[in-house]
Amino acid sequence: MGTLLVLLSMSALLILSLGFLFQSSVAATPPLITNISSKGIYKVELGLSTGISLDSLPKHGFYTYITFLSATAPPATSKTIPNKGAQSGGTTMGVGTQYNVPGAIKRIVPVKSFDMTVYGNHGNILWNKVNVRPHAGLTLEEIVFPTETSGGITISIHNIESALHDVPTDSVDFAAKVA
Numbered sequence: 001m002g003t004l005l006v007l008l009s010m011s012a013l014l015i016l017s018l019g020f021l022f023q024s025s026v027a028a029t030p031p032l033i034t035n036i037s038s039k040g041i042y043k044v045e046l047g048l049s050t051g052i053s054l055d056s057l058p059k060h061g062f063y064t065y066i067t068f069l070s071a072t073a074p075p076a077t078s079k080t081i082p083n084k085g086a087q088s089g090g091t092t093m094g095v096g097t098q099y100n101v102p103g104a105i106k107r108i109v110p111v112k113s114f115d116m117t118v119y120g121n122h123g124n125i126l127w128n129k130v131n132v133r134p135h136a137g138l139t140l141e142e143i144v145f146p147t148e149t150s151g152g153i154t155i156s157i158h159n160i161e162s163a164l165h166d167v168p169t170d171s172v173d174f175a176a177k178v179a
Helices: 002-027
Strands: 032-036 042-048 061-070 111-120 125-132 138-144 151-162 170-178
Touching: 032 170, 042 151, 042 170, 061 151, 125 138
Parallel strands: none
Antiparallel strands: 032 042, 042 061, 061 138, 111 125, 111 151, 151 170
């Protein structure tokens, strides 16, 4: 009986610890860097791990989240996104409720594919991937440098091909530095 009680207590502690870790990881928002594409079609977000910035990327490589948003859509506000709570005099609530929180809404656009290249400061290709197919306008890429890299780099997302017809291909660059 005592062993069972100890096991149940340890299980409860483990579940509470995992819940705290999950809540902490959700609360820590990774940095987002945005640039508008050269033709003004896309607002491209580059998300990096917490503690990493474009001024101090690791020498061996990094993970990045890439999100394609509309560069021309108005920002999500209570005027552009209806909010049931605000209209009926109620209060807005968090994720998973029937109420919209305009600041949390992103206008993701459909992208069929894109190419991505990381150039060194002398124009040499450090990393390259072609025909990347995002899912719901979002992709995660692991960029691994062939050798320890340092100095300035350019992250180029090019040949962005829309999933919609009659939208020209586009590109966007991000300047960065490897520490």
